Amino acid sequence: MSDFRLYDSLLRFPLFQGLSRAELLQLAGQTKFGFEKLAAGKTVVREGDAFQHFYFLIGGVLSVTTFSDDRHYNVTERLSAPWLLQPEGLFGANPNHQSTVVTLTESHFITLSKDEVLRLLDDFLIIRLNLLNMLATYSQRRGRWPWRKAPANLRQRIIRFFLDHSLYPAGPKTFRILMNQLAQEVGDSRLDVSHVLNAMQDEGLLRLRRGIIEIPSLEHLLM
DSSP: OOHHHHHHHHTTSGGGTTOOHHHHHHHHHHSOOEEEEEOTTOEEEOTTOBOOEEEEEEESEEEEEEEOTTSSOEEEEEEESSEEOOGGGGSSSOOBOOSEEEESSOEEEEEEEHHHHHHHHHHOHHHHHHHHHHHHHHHHHHHHGGGSOOOSSHHHHHHHHHHHTOSSSSSOEEEEOOHHHHHHHHTSOHHHHHHHHHHHHHTTSOEEETTEEEESOHHHHHO
8 A cells, every 4th residue: 555545545534633744645555454365254353352353344344243241242333444443451350351342344454563552653743643532532422421311211221221332333233132121121021012013113223033123223212
């Protein structure tokens, strides 16, 4: 990849916003970037893998699956470029990937080793501030979650469950969860949860299969 194409690709990510063209060209010439092209159906990272690289998705579509701690349910999301995979895994008490990522289409990545990321944080103040801002924003949003207004009814509690278990608050999601488990998670009966989900299916907001809830567009649920 030429420096100019790399420059244009990096500018799509918040981590590099605010760098001048000269700084980006300097960065491109001095940094050991990796480039990967993976066919559809290839695993990028698995849940629990040690965090070794930043993966910048610059082309393609990914499937990202996250499991509950007890393994009783999971959600699979479809995420498209540009996307930076799990940057919060770089630091903290558990520097591992929290989700399994698989390519849905041929996908192209720019990669940066953990050592190279740390060097860039030392060399470029704006990158250090950008990453700090990304992590602080993520932390602040999560920190406010317990203080949000409580859902007014069962339907809103179910939608809140879908939202709280999604990495990105839009796009298609597939929840693999039994009705009894969902009822336990939202604090209601299986029968009432079934009635609400079937009503939402009648409205075209989701599709129900045995043990599976398919949401074509999460943002439509939030309207």
